[in-house]
Amino acid sequence: MVEQVGIAVLGCGYWGVNYVRVFNEIPETRVVVACDQRPERVREIAQRYPGVAVTTDVAEALATPGVDAVVVCTEATSHHRVARECLRAGKHVLVEKPIATTGEDAGDLIAAAAARKLTLMVGHTFLYNAGVQRVKEYIDRRELGRIYYLYARRTNLGPIRRDVNALWDLAPHDISIFNYFMGTAPLWVSAVGSRALRNGREDVGFIVLGYPDNVLGQIHVSWADPHKVREVVVVGSDKRIVFNDLQTMEQVRVFEKGVAPLMQNGEGYSGDQLVVRDGDIISPSIQPREPLKTLASHFADCVIHGRRPLTDGDAGRDVVRVLEAVDKSMAMRGTPVELVSTEESLYVYPAESASHPLR
Structure with a gap:
């Protein structure tokens, strides 16, 4: 349990930059490092957020001191590979939609997070x-x-x-x-x-x-x-x-x-x-309310208090x-x-949830 969650943002395109902004604005989190393969995007982040470290290397971002959780905002086809690397590094993960491009890969991430008792959340922002x-x-x-x-x-x-x-x-x-x-x-x-x-x-x-x-x-x-x-x-x-x-x-x-x-x-x-x-x-x-900021606050709350996210890996x-x-x-x-619907494979949203971000 941590009082303030240190965030690494992987992928600083149009949507990734928004994650850098909102996680810098809520009191429960601070953005420690931002990562993008494009040097020009890294330079732009450094200019806009001088207190945030920048890098073009994912491994370097994950090894940055103070990183507790990672936002994966890369291309959809890379979500499984990058998110799994983050989970293996012991980091809580918020991955943009879709969580993966196959159900098997999504299940792999769910199992990896559960084995390490880490939060895995999907960025279904509209919820x-x-x-x-x-x-x-x-x-x-x-x-x-x-x-x-x-x-x-x-x-x-x-x-x-x-x-x-x-x-x-x-x-x-x-x-x-x-x-x-x-x-x-x-x-x-x-x-x-x-x-x-x-x-x-x-x-x-x-x-x-x-x-x-x-x-x-x-x-x-x-x-x-x-x-x-x-x-x-x-x-x-x-x-x-x-x-x-x-x-x-x-x-x-x-x-x-x-x-x-x-x-x-x-x-x-x-x-x-x-x-x-x-x-x-x-x-x-x-x-x-800004939905992305509500989502970010909910992610931080789940990491800090060990709660189940509204949009967890099963929902994704x-x-x-x-x-x-x-x-x-x-x-x-x-x-x-x-579609196969079994108790093990079919997630059911609770009508009422103690961890609901807006209740």
Whole structure:
């Protein structure tokens, strides 16, 4: 147990620089060293943060005195190799999404962290967003009635990655959100993709996820759409909730409208007779927080107090398994792929958690 966590940030690209900033701003942590293979990025970090040591060598960063934990913010295909090296060095690890590019590699990291009693956390940042948390509260209180389906859109013109396709780059956000809302991973996956930009990998994709109780989730991602969208919608029998990450004033909107089959004497449904509910549209007040800073504080709290992260290795592995099934389904032109769901392999998000970062 430590009072202040010393952080090493590996990978100082666009997102890695943000990690350097937030871990420098919260009182529970201090950034000891930043590492990037590009000398120009190292020089930029040194100029912006003169109190932070810099290096282009991972081994040197891990050997820097005072480093307790590491943020792995390298390319996705290197996450397993780099994170495992950090765990072997006895460091707690926060790895950006996806935790790895195969379920087997994700399991290897989980086992390595458990063997050394180290914290392993995945950077599924949207689960630390106050708007997403508010939607989750509505779901946990069962205010939506029966959930019918969910859908998400995540589109923009790029940025185009060199190491993974658009589905591996963008869909982890929405898969993790859907799993969190539903409290479990999907039972099956169907997906199709297109290489519209002809750059050797899918830049457009459509994913359908089948959850228990016949709940469907649909995700559309694209690097080729000039209209930027960051939206998640949950449709229930009593209410419909919209989370729009690009809307600062009304990030969450609750439509108190719904439809459900008519019950007969409280014993069963009466065929095709429906009850339509029509009400107000509400925009609940949400206290603004920077999700990445909330995530960083939660990571520090888990390291200091030995708590289980909300987005731990098991949650990260479930997302990777979905993405593996996405690849298999795309190769078969959308044929559904079943996921193995056992107590050992299927992570279940708790509806209430003592270690929850926003409760």
